[in-house]
Amino acid sequence: MSAVTPVSCRPLLDLPFTELERELAAAGLKPFHARALWRAMHFETATSLAERTDFAAPLRQWIAERAREGAILEAELPEQAADIASSDGLTRKFLLRLADGQTVETVLMGFTGRHTACVSSQAGCAMGCVFCATGQMGFVRHLRPGEIVAQVLHARRALQASSGEAASGLRNLVLMGMGEPLHNYDSVMTALEIISDTRGINIGPSRITISTVGVVPGILRLVEERRPYKLAVSLHGATEEERSALVPASRRWSLAELIDACRIYCEKLEQRIFFEWTLIAGANDSPAQAERLARLLAGIDAHVNLIPLNPTVGFAGNASATAAAAEFQRVLQAAGFPSTIRQRRGIDVAAGCGQLRAEKTRRNLAPTGEPAGSP
Numbered sequence: 300m301s302a303v304t305p306v307s308c309r310p311l312l313d314l315p316f317t318e319l320e321r322e323l324a325a326a327g328l329k330p331f332h333a334r335a336l337w338r339a340m341h342f343e344t345a346t347s348l349a350e351r352t353d354f355a356a357p358l359r360q361w362i363a364e365r366a367r368e369g370a371i372l373e374a375e376l377p378e379q380a381a382d383i384a385s386s387d388g389l390t391r392k393f394l395l396r397l398a399d400g401q402t403v404e405t406v407l408m409g410f411t412g413r414h415t416a417c418v419s420s421q422a423g424c425a426m427g428c429v430f431c432a433t434g435q436m437g438f439v440r441h442l443r444p445g446e447i448v449a450q451v452l453h454a455r456r457a458l459q460a461s462s463g464e465a466a467s468g469l470r471n472l473v474l475m476g477m478g479e480p481l482h483n484y485d486s487v488m489t490a491l492e493i494i495s496d497t498r499g500i501n502i503g504p505s506r507i508t509i510s511t512v513g514v515v516p517g518i519l520r521l522v523e524e525r526r527p528y529k530l531a532v533s534l535h536g537a538t539e540e541e542r543s544a545l546v547p548a549s550r551r552w553s554l555a556e557l558i559d560a561c562r563i564y565c566e567k568l569e570q571r572i573f574f575e576w577t578l579i580a581g582a583n584d585s586p587a588q589a590e591r592l593a594r595l596l597a598g599i600d601a602h603v604n605l606i607p608l609n610p611t612v613g614f615a616g617n618a619s620a621t622a623a624a625a626e627f628q629r630v631l632q633a634a635g636f637p638s639t640i641r642q643r644r645g646i647d648v649a650a651g652c653g654q655l656r657a658e659k660t661r662r663n664l665a666p667t668g669e670p671a672g673s674p
């Protein structure tokens with residue numbers, strides 16, 4: 300059994316407000332000290348906590364003691380290894396280098412008046428979806444809660460710096476970056492507790508979407524714990540055979556088990572489920588496959604997002620033609636399922652998860668901030 304890290308050594312950005320308050324109270328500090336520290340970490344992350352001269356003396360002393368113990372003090376904003384923008388100006392993709400040198404991707408998507416951050420939950424991914432650049436690189440490690448929170452802080456700061464928009468301009472969060480969020484369940488839930496806290500980043504639970512490839516135990520745990528977040532389930536195939544060819548993880552949790560878990564989720568939490576379907580020409584985009592999908596989802600309050608494939612070096616498939624995507628959608632709509640064909644935003648910034656990291660690795664990591672398109 301691995302040793303439990305003492306709370307006093309946990310990185311501060313890993314702590315929800317109540318835990319931070321408890322930790323400070325154990326050292327004899329007051330709630331207003333916790334509020335000052337929380338504000339500094341979540342709103343003023345550019346400043347080193349150890350250098351803050353405006354904190355009350357007991358808080359400065361507590362921070363100094365932690366520093367002597369070697370605990371991580373800072374808000375830990377990761378170093379930016381790349382920042383590239385799509386040609387339509389609506390998508391920015393960041394490659395962020397974590398303290399141990401691992402890099403993860405964070406995407407900021409801008410739509411008029413509302414911005415969405417897409418964050419990573421793991422470095423690499425163990426699920427191995429064949430068309431996904433992250434799946435092609437394999438699993439490296441789980442991210443800590445603070446490493447997930449830091450990505451949102453990074454996106455928010457970038458938004459504020461580029462457009463002068465208030466912190467509230469970042470309104471939505473999706474966990475659709477690198478990694479399988481339900482494979483890193485505890486860290487993700489702690490991060491979401493911090494991110495949705497109204498005293499901090501304040502992205503409401505109904506504006507947060509967890510995307511899963513179908514980790515059945517994780518879906519059932521969301522139900523048991525009555526987590527209020529939205530759920531998006533990646534299907535890509537409506538039979539075991541077709542799905543397992545694209546999503547190897549489905550050999551572990553069968554399609555039948557997954558659909559059962561989705562039904563339980565909808566019924567018990569009274570929530571709609573979003574199903575993601577990557578449209579790959581000639582592989583899963585026929586009208587017959589759309590009919591099978593409609594039969595599979597019968598009785599579920601479902602919305603289907605159809606996503607033309609983002610090409611990757613490690614997968615030979617192509618995105619479905621516009622007409623095939625439209626026909627697939629027509630069949631779903633005739634069966635009563637609302638659906639959306641997603642625009643391929645950011646295709647020129649390697650927007651599919653893992654693509655920027657893979658591209659940078661291939662190029663042997665261009666210097667910080669260099670546009671990916673640079674020679």
Ligand code: SF4
Pocket residue numbers: 424425426427428431432433434435476477478479511512652
């Ligand atoms: S699509 Fe998601 S779950 Fe599948 S390999 Fe990529 S990151 Fe992992």
